[in-house]
Amino acid sequence: MFHALYTAASGMTAQQINLDNIANNLANASTSGFQSRRVQFSDLLYQSEVMPGAAATQQTTVSSGLQVGLGTRPGNTEIIQTQGDLSSTGNPLDFAIEGTGFFQILLPNNQIGYTRAGSFQPNQQGTLVTANGDELQPAITIPPNATNITVGSDGTVSATLPGQINAAQVGTIQLATFANPGGLNSIGNNIYLPTTASGDAVVGTPGGADGLGTIQQGMLEQANVNIVDEFVNMILAQRSYESNSRVVKAADEMLQGLNQVAQ
Amino acid sequence: MDSGYYAACTALVARTQALDTIANNLANASTVGYRAQHNQFSSVLAQASGAPDSDLNQAINNYGILSGTTLDETQGALQKTGNDLDLAVQGSGFFVVQTAGGPMYTRDGSFQVSAKGQLVTAAGDPVMGDKGVISMPPGSVSISADGTISTNGAVAGKLKLVSFPAGTPLTSAGETYYSAPPKTETAATDSTVKQGMLESSNVNPVTSMVELITAQRSAEMMQRELSMYTSEMDKTATQDLPKVS
Numbered sequence: 001m002f003h004a005l006y007t008a009a010s011g012m013t014a015q016q017i018n019l020d021n022i023a024n025n026l027a028n029a030s031t032s033g034f035q036s037r038r039v040q041f042s043d044l045l046y047q048s049e050v051m052p053g054a055a056a057t058q059q060t061t062v063s064s065g066l067q068v069g070l071g072t073r074p075g076n077t078e079i080i081q082t083q084g085d086l087s088s089t090g091n092p093l094d095f096a097i098e099g100t101g102f103f104q105i106l107l108p109n110n111q112i113g114y115t116r117a118g119s120f121q122p123n124q125q126g127t128l129v130t131a132n133g134d135e136l137q138p139a140i141t142i143p144p145n146a147t148n149i150t151v152g153s154d155g156t157v158s159a160t161l162p163g164q165i166n167a168a169q170v171g172t173i174q175l176a177t178f179a180n181p182g183g184l185n186s187i188g189n190n191i192y193l194p195t196t197a198s199g200d201a202v203v204g205t206p207g208g209a210d211g212l213g214t215i216q217q218g219m220l221e222q223a224n225v226n227i228v229d230e231f232v233n234m235i236l237a238q239r240s241y242e243s244n245s246r247v248v249k250a251a252d253e254m255l256q257g258l259n260q261v262a263q
Numbered sequence: 264m265d266s267g268y269y270a271a272c273t274a275l276v277a278r279t280q281a282l283d284t285i286a287n288n289l290a291n292a293s294t295v296g297y298r299a300q301h302n303q304f305s306s307v308l309a310q311a312s313g314a315p316d317s318d319l320n321q322a323i324n325n326y327g328i329l330s331g332t333t334l335d336e337t338q339g340a341l342q343k344t345g346n347d348l349d350l351a352v353q354g355s356g357f358f359v360v361q362t363a364g365g366p367m368y369t370r371d372g373s374f375q376v377s378a379k380g381q382l383v384t385a386a387g388d389p390v391m392g393d394k395g396v397i398s399m400p401p402g403s404v405s406i407s408a409d410g411t412i413s414t415n416g417a418v419a420g421k422l423k424l425v426s427f428p429a430g431t432p433l434t435s436a437g438e439t440y441y442s443a444p445p446k447t448e449t450a451a452t453d454s455t456v457k458q459g460m461l462e463s464s465n466v467n468p469v470t471s472m473v474e475l476i477t478a479q480r481s482a483e484m485m486q487r488e489l490s491m492y493t494s495e496m497d498k499t500a501t502q503d504l505p506k507v508s
Binding site: 004041043063209210244246 | 275278279280282283284285286287288289290291292293294295297300303329330331332333334344345346347348371373375376377378379380385386387401402403415430432433434435436437438439444468471472475476478479482483486489490493
């Protein structure tokens, strides 16, 4: 009796997590390469006091059972894979991916991380690194005093070296993709790690037919957070939290009334 | 003892059970593809065997119980998500999911591609097509209104959509899965698939709030009735009547 209290509490907890997720999406609305997440809920088990379709008599069955659900739970937070807007920055070392691929970067623990944030800078050795100093893989080193760095849509990086007229190729950016990018593990700093759910990275050259996408130089991909949607979801989460707390109050008052009967 | 006392008790239990269902509906107001449950009350005769002595006797022995919960089959609102693998069904159809416990049916179309390249639900169970499990080659996905899935322009499969004749008892199994009695499914003819959308829960917050208030006030009435028996009538019987002599 009175599952209602626990059921409503499960609804309130779920909405709390929903709001946490919305807050994170909104907080990252200006983070380039950020991909928003959406909480998905599922219903919990049911207590079947009468199973639907059970025999009512030898000839007839009940048309609908008596099933009491025990609430909700947040099932997962799925990464939304839509393309973010591309904004032009004019910086030749800003790259945006138009497609589903990820840049590969070498993390300090020698693991490969994956990111869509394409804002790179050369370090002291001229190797392209992220804002955190992690190297782009395969490593691309821009020779000192090189000018006119150009990146083709297929990832070919070329630069004009001092004293030369023609541009020379200095490396190629490769992109990775996953069978289920929604199952990647976010570790912060815009970096994702592969999991068994996402599958192993499939590395390829941008611009091919395998859907990796193309590289746009001088552009950055904005977060794919839809502010309007997030606000609507925030209002819904708040109201849903309220209606669940109203159930807690109703159950509490019914119990209180019951205690008064016994006095 | 007074049969009205037990009638009030039974009705109070039924109202608390009803509150559980209402709480579950409101808790699942954000669950994609969730179907609201409605309470059904019915009356039982305390003395089912033998004809009641009089009409009056039948009236006072008629107890109200919660006899069942029915699923609300109305269409939930479609919300746009933009994810290519988010699908909503417009119409009465269900997606078919292969689980360890046999086929299950769901309206929650937030699908993903598993590491093995199969189309799966958020819980990781394969979604069934006309020819079994659907394998998804990598590439951009487009899904037509009749459920045909194409990746990079090549057909990968066709989603199986089924519906059930009116009155088929569907059992809620959690994870927004429903099970149905064997051999009741038929191909859904009235349903279309919308890509990049999800069907919201069809819980109506207004109706749920009204049901909540009704259950609460009705429980208060039963409590008032119980206290009439326990404090007023019984008190009179045990304390005041002996003093008459």
